[in-house]
Amino acid sequence: MKVSDARVCVLRIEGTNCEEESYRCFKRLGAKPEKVHLKQLTGTDVTSDERRSLSDYQLLVFPGGFSAGDYVRAGAIFAARLRSRLSKDLVEFVREGKPVLGICNGFQILVEAGLLPAMSGVMSEAPEAVLGTNDSARFECRPTLLKNVNRGNCVFTSRIPGDRICQIPSAHAEGKLMFPLDSANRIIKELEENDQIVFKYVDPDGELAGYPWCPNGSIASIAGLCSPEGNVFGLMPHPERVFFRYTHPDWTRHPDGNGDGRAVFESVLEYISKKI
Amino acid sequence: MAVAEVRVTLKKGVADPEGRNTLKALELLGFEGIREVRSVKVFEIEMGGRKTEIERRVEEMCRKLLANPVIHNYSIVVK
Numbered sequence: 001m002k003v004s005d006a007r008v009c010v011l012r013i014e015g016t017n018c019e020e021e022s023y024r025c026f027k028r029l030g031a032k033p034e035k036v037h038l039k040q041l042t043g044t045d046v047t048s049d050e051r052r053s054l055s056d057y058q059l060l061v062f063p064g065g066f067s068a069g070d071y072v073r074a075g076a077i078f079a080a081r082l083r084s085r086l087s088k089d090l091v092e093f094v095r096e097g098k099p100v101l102g103i104c105n106g107f108q109i110l111v112e113a114g115l116l117p118a119m120s121g122v123m124s125e126a127p128e129a130v131l132g133t134n135d136s137a138r139f140e141c142r143p144t145l146l147k148n149v150n151r152g153n154c155v156f157t158s159r160i161p162g163d164r165i166c167q168i169p170s171a172h173a174e175g176k177l178m179f180p181l182d183s184a185n186r187i188i189k190e191l192e193e194n195d196q197i198v199f200k201y202v203d204p205d206g207e208l209a210g211y212p213w214c215p216n217g218s219i220a221s222i223a224g225l226c227s228p229e230g231n232v233f234g235l236m237p238h239p240e241r242v243f244f245r246y247t248h249p250d251w252t253r254h255p256d257g258n259g260d261g262r263a264v265f266e267s268v269l270e271y272i273s274k275k276i
Numbered sequence: 277m278a279v280a281e282v283r284v285t286l287k288k289g290v291a292d293p294e295g296r297n298t299l300k301a302l303e304l305l306g307f308e309g310i311r312e313v314r315s316v317k318v319f320e321i322e323m324g325g326r327k328t329e330i331e332r333r334v335e336e337m338c339r340k341l342l343a344n345p346v347i348h349n350y351s352i353v354v355k
Contacts, residue, residue, distance in 0.1 A: 072341060080341045112344070126339065130346040137293035180346050181289050217291070 001058065006272045008033035009057040011041070013078055018064035018103065021240040025265045028243065031059075031272075038078070042085040054089040058276050059099050059268065062106030064171075064238060074131060074174040075108030082113050087123060090115070094122045097275065099155055099268050100232040104172055107131065107224070107234030116234050117196055118227040119187070128187075131236070132176045135217030141171040143249055144215055144237050146199040146223050147206055153195035153230035155271040159263040165206050166199075166260040167248060168237040170223075175216035175236040177225070188220055199224035199235055231271075239264040278327065280334045281353045282319040282342055290347045330354050 008026045010033055012019045019035050026033035039045055040052045054060065068077035082090065094100060094115065102110040108131045110116040114124035134140055146168055148160040160166065179187045191197050201221045203209035214221045216236070224235030239261030245251050247259060286292050292315055299313040319342060323330060334352050343350045 073344060076341055076344070083340070127344050127346055130344045132290075132347060133293045135291060135293055137297045176291075178290070178347060181287070 001272055001276050003030050003269045003273050004032070006031040006059060006269060006276075007057045008059045008061060009052070009054065010035045010061045010063055011038060012036070012063065012065075013038045013067050013081070015067045015069055016063055016065035016105070018105075018238065018240060021238075021243070022061050022063040022103065025240050025243045025262070026059075026061075026269075029265055029269055031269055033061075038081060041089075042081075054086065054093055057098075058272050059101070060093060062100075062102040062109045063240075064104030064106060067105055067109065070105075070174075073108075073112065074172075075105055075110075075112045078105075078109045079112035079114075082109070083123075091122045094227070094229075094232055097229070097231055099271060101156060101264075101268065102232075102234035103238055103240060104175075104236055107236055108174065110232065110234040115232050116225050116227060117187075117191060118232060119190065119194075122227075128179070130178050131174050132178050133174050134172070134176055134215065136211065136215075139171070139173040140175070140212075140215035142169065142212075142215070143167050144170040144223070145202050145204060145213065146237060147202045148198065149200050150198045150226070151195045153228075154198045154226040154233055155230050155275075156226070156233040156264050156268045157198055158270065159267040163206075165202060165204070166263075167242065167250075168239050168261055169241050170215050170237045172216070172236055175218065177216075177218040177222050179219065184219060191225070194228045195230070196226050196228060197222055197224075198226050198233060199237070277322055277324055278330055279355050280321045280323065280330055281355065282321065282334060282338060283351045283353075284317040284319070284338075284343050285314070285349050285351075287347055287349055327354050 023033045146166045201214040203213045226233040242259035242261040244259045294315040295313040338350045
């Protein structure tokens with residue numbers, strides 16, 4: 001499919017607040033994004049003109065924000081609403097190989113909905129992981145450095161070389177990736193074998209390091225994960241905030257080239273143009 | 277009308293930054309001899325129906341939304 005025909009569903013509910021930037025990244029790259037409210041997909045309180053179907057899109061994006069006020073747990077309410085009304089459509093969407101992206105709150109939603117890490121099928125019955133309160137117990141908001149450690153499974157990072165350190169901002173209070181304590185080591189090993197670990201927080205030398213380089217205390221410094229098939233991807237940092245060079249904090253010293261986040265969007269559109 | 281009290285606690289061994297920070301703040305206020313502070317979330321759900329039916333439905337609510345089994349335990353008391 002041509003990129004100019006690729007329809008992108010940027011899905012929001014009350015409290016989502018990064019839909020505009022996410023929308024514009026895809027618009028800028030020539031795709032056809034649309035900001036869609038969850039009610040438009042479930043058909044609740046909407047006119048027939050506003051009604052949309054997930055199957056009309058080639059890419060689904062859960063943007064960042066504080067969906068439903070982050071009440072109960074970050075992303076839990078959005079995820080519960082998705083599961084109750086759209087699980088069949090979602091599972092079908094993922095099974096067809098169509099890509100799904102969750103940024104920040106979107107990552108929390110994917111984890112709470114059981115779509116990541118998806119180690120027991122496309123959508124697990126109960127969450128298999130959690131993005132819990134940062135070790136610092138604070139909202140951590142600053143540029144973070146990431147390394148792409150994926151070996152080629154993830155369709156969102158194919159254009160990011162493994163030796164490059166990307167500067168992508170983080171802004172979250174609940175970003176600490178955790179697995180059940182008694183099986184965490186086994187799960188990490190399995191994720192590595194399945195090539196599901198995508199981004200890790202690193203220091204300027206590209207080495208794993210503790211706080212503040214890793215803002216949240218995530219297990220194995222993981223910042224982003226994908227599904228075993230590589231088409232569902234979630235990450236805590238915000239690539240859409242560094243689409244352009246001039247939104248990098250050091251852009252006056254390094255004014256040339258693209259923003260570090262742009263390659264995420266280019267990679268997935270390249271995947272769509274070749275595989276969908 | 278009955279009230280179901282749902283208590284969501286962190287599993288043993290899971291880090292509790294909120295509890296830890298609260299402990300630190302209490303110590304800064306001069307409170308001594310505190311061993312640990314644990315944060316707990318409580319939901320009070322008011323609803324009608326028979327007690328066993330309420331327990332069954334609230335249990336389902338915990339599984340579907342109120343707790344994440346990776347880090348949480350929960351208990352339900354219907355009053």
